[in-house]
Amino acid sequence: MFAFGITATDTEMGKTIVTGSLAAALKERGYNTGVCKPVASGCVRLADGKLISTDAEFSMACAHMEGAMQSEVVPYVLEPALAPAEASKIVGVTLEPQVMLETCKKMIMSNEATVVEGVGGISAPLTDDFLVRDFFHALHIPIIIVVKAILCNVNHAVLTAEYAKNHGLKVLGFIVNSWNEEIAGDLEKSNLYYYEKLTGLPILGKLPTLPAELMTHPDSKKIANIVEKNIDMNKIIAVAGGENTNE
Ligand SMILES: Nc1ncnc2c1ncn2[C@@H]1O[C@H](COP(=O)(O)OP(=O)(O)OP(=O)(O)O)[C@@H](O)[C@H]1O
Ligand SMILES: [Mg+2]
Known part of the structure; x- marks a missing residue:
């Protein structure tokens, strides 16, 4: 049984797409x-008033969790x-850390592999006193x-990695999202170099x-095929503490 969290340098960076893609590969x-x-x-x-998390919908479909209830994946919408x-606060709901x-622990305990998507960036407030970093910790x-x-x-990557480490989190590395090898120029290639050089952390793949x-x-x-060609799943599984079924 193993699990790892997905955070990002910002909102809309691709946490959900990466969460779902890695779940599909697993x-x-x-x-x-x-x-x-x-x-x-x-x-x-x-129309019936029900709130749907499109993040949960995508990653549940990737993990073949069609039968699972959204509330088992994400307790608050x-x-x-x-x-x-x-x-x-705006909608008058009290969020309990x-x-x-408990919801995420239950998911982790009942699966061999679990991918846990964060919210926003690493210091995003889930409640006033419980940040994403506290959740992963x-x-x-x-x-x-x-x-x-x-x-x-x-800059954002270095700050995120340093902050996470300073708050006691183990950072496995980076996944570069929306990578296009054909158009990668000085900006893109130098980013890859500096992510690793300035943090000492590996790039685990480029989606x-x-x-x-x-x-x-x-x-x-299809998603797993793309992941296996571009992301080092053996390494992710190994560093996340899983037993590798492909080796
Ligand atoms: N690899 C990708 N391939 C195709 N589209 C992508 C990819 N990564 C991101 N996108 C697009 O960018 C949008 C934002 O990505 P995503 O929802 O994964 O970000 P996020 O970090 O999870 O955002 P949030 O903080 O809102 O949860 C997606 O809806 C999708 O349209
Ligand atoms: Mg998301």
Whole structure:
């Protein structure tokens, strides 16, 4: 049984896409795979009033968790697209760290491999006193930082890695999202160099932009194929403490 967390240098960097993609790869390697998230904001309200987390929807589909209830994956769903601490105040919901932790612990305990998506960045407030870093720390799981080879991202990557380490988290390395080898120039290539040089952490893989049809209809086999070609899953499993089924 092993689990790891996915954080990023910013919101919208690709945590969900990376979470789902890694879950698809783990699933296709034969692991009983789970995904979870402590709380989702910016959720979509359906006509019947139900709130849907599109993050949970995508990663659940990647992990073949169609049968699972959204509430087993993410215990709180909030409509305002704000940090959970603030979004919850607006809608009058009290978020309990214990509930977030229990939901994710249950997911981890009932699967061989679990990918835990954070919220926003590493210091995003889930409540006023419980930040994403505290959540990962309390779960005792290592984290991967999703980065993008864009201007100023080296700075954000270094700050995220240093902050996480200073708060007692084990950082496994980086996944560079939306990588395109064909158009990578000085900016993109130098980002890769400095992520590793300035943090001493490895780049575990570079995920390309997924085809649009896989975004709307996630196919775990196709996504896993892309992941296996571009991300070092053996290394991730090894450093996350899993037993490697491919070796
Ligand atoms: N590798 C990718 N291939 C295709 N589209 C991508 C990829 N990465 C990100 N995107 C696009 O960027 C959007 C933001 O990515 P994603 O939802 O994974 O970010 P996030 O870090 O999880 O954001 P949030 O902080 O809101 O949870 C996605 O809806 C998707 O459209
Ligand atoms: Mg997300």
